[in-house]
Amino acid sequence: MTHASIAPAVTHTCPVPGGVLYLNEIGNGPLVLVLGGISGDRDAITDTEDGWWQGLAEAVNPSKFKIITVDYAGGNGASEVAALPTTITEQAAYISTALQELDWLEFHAVVGGSYGGLVALELAQDKRLQFQRVAVIGAAHRPTAQAVMLRALQREFVRLGDAAGQPQRGAQLARALAMLSYRSADGMDQYYPNPKDAVAYIESRGLRTVERSLPRARQLFEIFGPALDDYRIEPYHIEQPTLLIGFDSDQLVPPSLLHEFHAALPDGRGCHILPSTYGHDGFIKNTADYAAVLASFLECSCN
Known part of the structure; x- marks a missing residue:
């Protein structure tokens, strides 16, 4: 998929307690925060179409949305902090601080995959930032x-x-x-x-x-x-409309766990379990299979 009119990403350097976080901004439209896996960085979706999660652009289209991506504190990107985040809550707090510094307070959605799905859940329940909807791919409310x-x-x-x-x-x-x-x-x-x-x-x-x-x-x-x-979250804390996507071969976040999570959500908008030969990595490898479901969720009124 080509987005010829998309300008190169703008990189923001944001001070956080004891360090700095790097964020990318790409595209135009309502704000969507995209949070990737444990080893991902802010180059998830790029204007040159070589991002490590580039397939996600089929659903989170930079022609329709302003996409914000992050180098995690303590991760593989350029962000540097003195006190490494030892919990999901601490990671989310760094990201929340950076987003507030940039005056990005209201988001159309947050989309998180794997580790990023947990950070998305933590941000959604925190309430310092406002998210109209939450999409979680390959992550749940507790570990197996x-x-x-x-x-x-x-x-x-x-x-x-x-x-x-x-x-x-x-x-x-x-x-x-x-x-x-x-x-x-x-x-x-x-x-x-x-x-x-x-x-x-x-x-x-x-x-x-x-x-x-x-x-x-x-x-x-x-x-x-x-x-x-160590991460646990009570599903009832996630009040926003929430979409779950998983894979039948995922041995880290199996379908049974996602169904359990979805059943306990106040406003679950579907638990889609897709066939995949890639297991947990389906969140990166199978974007074409879940793009339509995710795009529809992002475009719905969710009333």
């Missing part, structure tokens, strides 16, 4: 036991790497395990008929993350992981 176990093993890999004097290898293995948990068994079997190629794939993804920045990679496991494990 399996997700917590997987992240505990990731942290243990980091610790064992340190103990063995191989911190880079420990973080690489932790990321490899994370990648395994993001994908489905059927999908890996389909895309890698030779299982050795599948092993090489997750190893390479782990190495890429570590080579980008070992300290930042460690933070994903030691700071962001526990924040995901």
Whole structure:
């Protein structure tokens, strides 16, 4: 999809307590805050159409909306803070402060995927910013036991790497395990008929993350992981019309959990479970499959 008239993103540098957050603004129209996954940055949707979540532009069209994206505090982007956010609430507070600094107080919607879905829920219940509607993709009101176990093993890999004097290898293995948990068994079997190629794939993804920045990679496991494990929200606190999207092969946020969440929401506007060979990564890989549902939700009056 081409958006020829879209101007390049404007980057904002916003002071927050003990540091600075970087945000991008792209497009024209009502404000939509887009929050990506744990390792995402503010280049989710770009005018050059090479953003890491570019497929989302099929639904959150920069020709119709002014899209705001963020480099998370403690994440892989340029944002820098002295006190890393150890909870979802603290991450949301940094983002809320930055948005208020820019005088962006009323939003047409917030769209969050994975980790960003939890941040979206926290912002929605906080009430310092106003969101007319909330769309959550691959995230729910609580973690599952399996997700917590997987992240505990990731942290243990980091610790064992340190103990063995191989911190880079420990973080690489932790990321490899994370990648395994993001994908489905059927999908890996389909895309890698030779299982050795599948092993090489997750190893390479782990190495890429570590080579980008070992300290930042460690933070994903030691700071962001526990924040995901500890987060809980009472669904009745989310008063806005709320759309949930998930994937049948997601082992981190399974369909049963999303149905549980949707049933407890005051104003649930649908729980759409889509077939996917990508597991949890369906929120990035399957945008074409949920774009129409999300676009319709963003365009509805929601009265």
